[in-house]
Amino acid sequence: xxxxxxxxxxxxxxxxxxxxxxxxxxxxxxxxxxxxxxxxxxxxxxxxxxxxxxxxxxxxxxxxxxxxxxxxxxxxxxxxxxxxxxxxxxxxxxxxxxxxxxxxxxxxxxxxxxxxxxxxxxxxxxxxxxxxxxxxxxxxxxxxxxxxxxxxxxxxxxxxxxxxxxxxxxxxxxxxxxxxxxxxxxxxxxxxxxxxxxxxxxxxxxxxxxxxxxxxxxxxxxxxxxxxxxxxxxxxxxxxxxxxxxxxxxxxxxxxxxxxxxxxxxxxxxxxxxxxxxxxxxxxxxxxxxxxxxxxxxxxxxxxx
Amino acid sequence: xxxxxxxxxxxxxxxxxxxxxxxxxxxxxxxxxxxxxxxxxxxxxxxxxxxxxxxxxxxxxxxxxxxxxxxxxxxxxxxxxxxxxxxxxxxxxxxxxxxxxxxxxxxxxxxxxxxxxxxxxxxxxxxxxxxxxxxxxxxxxxxxxxxxxxxxxxxxxxxxxxxxxxxxxxxxxxxxxxxxxxxxxxxxxxxxxxxxxxxxxxxxxxxxxxxxxxxxxxxxxxxxxxxxxxxxxxxxxxxxxxxxxxxxxxxxxxxxxxxxxxxxxxxxxxxxxxxxxxxxxxxxxxxxxxxxxxxxxxxxxxxxxxxxxxxxxxxxxx
Numbered sequence: 001x002x003x004x005x006x007x008x009x010x011x012x013x014x015x016x017x018x019x020x021x022x023x024x025x026x027x028x029x030x031x032x033x034x035x036x037x038x039x040x041x042x043x044x045x046x047x048x049x050x051x052x053x054x055x056x057x058x059x060x061x062x063x064x065x066x067x068x069x070x071x072x073x074x075x076x077x078x079x080x081x082x083x084x085x086x087x088x089x090x091x092x093x094x095x096x097x098x099x100x101x102x103x104x105x106x107x108x109x110x111x112x113x114x115x116x117x118x119x120x121x122x123x124x125x126x127x128x129x130x131x132x133x134x135x136x137x138x139x140x141x142x143x144x145x146x147x148x149x150x151x152x153x154x155x156x157x158x159x160x161x162x163x164x165x166x167x168x169x170x171x172x173x174x175x176x177x178x179x180x181x182x183x184x185x186x187x188x189x190x191x192x193x194x195x196x197x198x199x200x201x202x203x204x205x206x207x208x209x210x211x212x213x214x215x216x217x218x219x220x221x222x223x224x225x226x227x228x229x230x231x232x233x234x235x236x237x238x239x240x241x242x243x244x245x246x247x248x249x250x251x252x253x254x255x256x257x258x259x260x261x262x263x264x265x266x267x268x269x270x271x272x273x274x275x276x277x278x279x280x281x282x283x284x285x286x287x288x289x290x291x292x293x294x295x296x297x298x299x300x301x302x303x304x305x
Numbered sequence: 306x307x308x309x310x311x312x313x314x315x316x317x318x319x320x321x322x323x324x325x326x327x328x329x330x331x332x333x334x335x336x337x338x339x340x341x342x343x344x345x346x347x348x349x350x351x352x353x354x355x356x357x358x359x360x361x362x363x364x365x366x367x368x369x370x371x372x373x374x375x376x377x378x379x380x381x382x383x384x385x386x387x388x389x390x391x392x393x394x395x396x397x398x399x400x401x402x403x404x405x406x407x408x409x410x411x412x413x414x415x416x417x418x419x420x421x422x423x424x425x426x427x428x429x430x431x432x433x434x435x436x437x438x439x440x441x442x443x444x445x446x447x448x449x450x451x452x453x454x455x456x457x458x459x460x461x462x463x464x465x466x467x468x469x470x471x472x473x474x475x476x477x478x479x480x481x482x483x484x485x486x487x488x489x490x491x492x493x494x495x496x497x498x499x500x501x502x503x504x505x506x507x508x509x510x511x512x513x514x515x516x517x518x519x520x521x522x523x524x525x526x527x528x529x530x531x532x533x534x535x536x537x538x539x540x541x542x543x544x545x546x547x548x549x550x551x552x553x554x555x556x557x558x559x560x561x562x563x564x565x566x567x568x569x570x571x572x573x574x575x576x577x578x579x580x581x582x583x584x585x586x587x588x589x590x591x592x593x594x595x596x597x598x599x600x601x602x603x604x605x606x607x608x609x610x611x612x613x614x615x616x617x618x619x620x621x622x623x
Contacts, residue, residue, distance in 0.1 A: 037428045044423055044437050050416075051444045054499070057465060058455050070463035073472075116347040123344035135345070137616065142356055144612035146560045148581045149601040152366065152588050153359035156373055176355040179348060208340065237448035239563035240581075244589065255450035259567055262454055269458050276451040283446050291439070295507055 062086070062273035069269040085274035094249055095275065098257030101167070102279075105253060106235035108171045113178040113231045114224060120179075121186030122212050126198065143180045147240050150176065158245050165247045173241050178231045185230075189223030190216060226293035229286045236282060254279040360605070366598035373594040385599040389587075395600065397575045398583040405494050405579060406558035410551050412498040417505030422539075424506075425513040438510070445503035452500045453567035457483065460492065486576045489569050493577050497564055505550055512546040513539070545621070552615045556608060580604050 056076060061069055063081040071078075089095050124132065154173055163169035197219075198211040206214070217224070239255045246252055252260065258279060261272045287294055342349070366372035367386065370379040389395050420441050424434055444452070459466050460482040467479040482492045516539065524534045540547075562581040565571060571578040571586065584604060588597035 033428060040423060040426050040428050041433070044429075044433075047420060047423065048437060048440045050499070051442075051503075052440055054455055054459055055443055055447075057459060058451075061458065069458075070461065072463070072468055074465045074468050116351065119344040120348040123341035127341035127344075129338065129341040132341075138352070140616055140619070141609070141612045142352065144556050144608045144615065145356065145360075146581070146601070146604050146608050148560065148562060148584045149363055149605040149608075150355070150359050151585070152373075152594060152598050152601055153362035154355075155588075156362065157359065172351075173355065175351050179351055183348065208344075237450075239448075239450055239566075240585075243566075255448055255563070258450045258454055262457070262567070272454055273458070276447070276454055280447050280451055283448070287442075287446055295511075 058273050058276060061269055062271075062277055064270055066268050066270040085268075085271040086278070088271060089274055089278060095257060097250060098252055098254050099278070101251060102236055102254040103282075104167055105170045105174070106232045106282075108167070109174045109178055109235040110228050110231045112171065113175060113182050114228055116175070117179060117182035117186045117227060118212070118217065118220075118224070120183045121190050122208070122216070124183065124187045125190035126195070126208075139180050139183055142176075147177070151240060151244055154241070155244060164245060165251050167251070169245045170238075170242060170251075170253070173245065174235050174238055177238075178234055182227045182231060185227050186220075186223055189220055189226075193219060222293065225290055229290050229293055232286065233283055363598045363601050363605075366595055367602050369595045369598075371593070371595055372598060374592055378595075381595075385595045386603070388596050389599045389603065394575050394578060394583060395580075398571075398578040398580050401490060401575075401577060402559050402579045402581075404490065405497065405561070405577075406555050408494050409497045409501060409558045410554045412494075413502045413505040413554055414547065414551065416498070416502040417509050418543075420502070420506045421509040421513055422535075424510055441506060442503040444500045447500065449500070449561075449563040450567060452496060453564055456492075456496045456499075457568060483569050484573055486573050489573060489577045493565060493568055496568065497558065497561065500564075501554070501558070505554065508546055508550050509543060512543045516542045545618075548618050549615065552611060552618060556611045556615065559608070559611075580607075 060076050060081075062085055063083070064078060065080050065082070065084070068078060068080060123129070124136070150173075158164050158169040158173070161169075163172065193216060197215055198208075201211050201215050202208075236253075237255065238253070242253045242256050243259075246256070249260070254275075258272065258275055261268070261275055368380055368382060369385075370381045372378055424438055424441070429437075447455070458464055461467070462479040462481055466482070467476075470476045471479065480488060482488050520538050520542070521534055524538050529537065559579075560581060561579065562585065565577055565579050565582050566585075569577040571582040580600070581604075584597050584600040587593050587600055591597075
């Protein structure tokens with residue numbers, strides 16, 4: 001019917017699989033599964049090296065004195081490890097500014113996206129109106145518009161509007177990536193909430209805004225969180241627009257800041273890695289706290305940062 | 306029917322349904338026919354200003370002689386398209402993008418399904434599963450800028466990768482992974498595989514958990530081994546997910562810019578040039594915004610074809 005897929009943000013089962021009641025003969029078979037069980041754990045450990053080793057090496061490098069970064073033979077842990085690189089970053093106002101900028105931009109984008117998408121999703125979920133299907137198709141397909149295509153006119157637009165090298169320019173242009181999927185996810189979530197709920201309140205004379213903000217939003221918190229963390233992540237990670245639509249170091253965000261560290265003549269790898277880790281912490285923290293929302297969103301195929 | 310704005314509930318008591326509703330049910334939800342548009346207005350404004358207008362602008366630029374840079378630019382028809390389409394680098398970038406994205410998607414799927422299958426094993430305790438799932442997702446949580454600098458360090462001539470290959474005798478000397486034309490494209494593709502597979506894995510894991518257990522039971526009764534079960538139960542069951550994910554992943558991977566820009570910059574020469582970096586350079590290195598716009602429009606058209614595929618696939622899935 002509607003082109004928008006329902007994407008209920010039901011938490012993906014974690015503590016799964018719900019231990020299926022095992023019939024007695026299978027229980028006996030289970031005892032013979034020991035070798036298999038060991039095998040699968042070994043396989044998992046070996047596979048885990050693929051994602052984990054590079055990340056461990058990043059962490060290790062950030063703690064090494066820069067002179068030891070490429071010491072042969074390489075050691076994951078050395079006695080000379082310290083927090084100097086982190087201290088150096090925290091003592092450098094210019095680098096802290098990158099973080100401040102990223103927080104301001106990502107925070108604003110998140111708030112504005114949530115507001116706009118909640119209103120739009122309410123309309124799409126609760127009303128029928130002309131061009132609704134067309135609008136659905138537009139919302140889905142704009143997600144495929146390449147950023148590079150938009151960048152060229154944005155450059156002109158942002159300069160014309162006086163938004164070049166400002167927070168406003170970044171915040172506004174990021175909305176174009178965050179809004180479509182935010183609307184899709186919120187609409188899917190609202191669709192899972194029974195209409196009788198709004199009707200019951202409306203009967204008492206409440207307007208649609210009351211229904212939306214007093215009734216639907218409080219129970220839609222999981223959906224809001226899901227959309228919110230993704231929006232924040234996209235805005236935090238964005239690179240192309242940040243690179244092109246800002247110029248001064250006062251306006252650079254973390255991804256560009258990391259690149260600027262690379263641009264210097266002698267690479268301070270230790271500090272680059274420390275910066276990378278600090279720059280990843282907000283996302284890692286969000287993931288830790290809101291893992292199930294991340295996972296449900298990922299498996300809905302809604303977002304790839 | 307603009308007059309129907311007045312359908313705003315005026316009835317004191319509904320004649321038909323005397324029990325409770327004071328207003329007819331339909332008008333409760335509908336209200337003014339303009340109301341949904343009011344709710345949609347912030348979105349519509351953003352979409353108009355930041356999507357419709359820019360696309361018109363970029364198409365307009367592409368027919369100009371020297372858009373953006375020169376105020377008195379001339380209409381030159383398809384000249385800029387001819388210029389771009391007869392540029393060898395454009396075609397090199399197109400084929401690089403196709404290889405980069407095609408190989409990435411296949412590898413994302415292969416690694417994703419392998420890890421998801423391991424994680425889905427009933428022999429794991431929930432805690433062990435949660436820990437490994439988190440570890441497997443980690444690369445996806447780092448921003449592309451971080452992934453790029455991390456691998457530049459690992460692949461440095463004095464870095465650990467070169468230490469390992471020389472120590473184990475795979476190569477006699479260090480390899481300049483990112484700056485030699487033989488290795489640059491495979492290596493950036495590998496990096497993209499490393500950071501992109503969790504996206505596939507999570508979807509496939511959710512898909513695996515949704516396959517009814519009795520399907521496997523039935524296959525086992527028929528004497529099907531694990532391999533047979535995988536190809537005749539698992540894959541057919543996951544087919545819709547796999548197709549959607551693959552199209553989506555392909556679209557996004559073809560648009561990858563930061564990873565290329567921060568590792569090779571498209572080089573050496575044009576061995577890792579992608580449509581995104583090619584277009585970017587036309588605009589912001591050559592300041593030929595018109596040619597860049599022509600290239601950007603071509604890229605847009607290609608993406609729209611993929612988007613149509615995706616929307617169709619979604620409809621088939623629903």
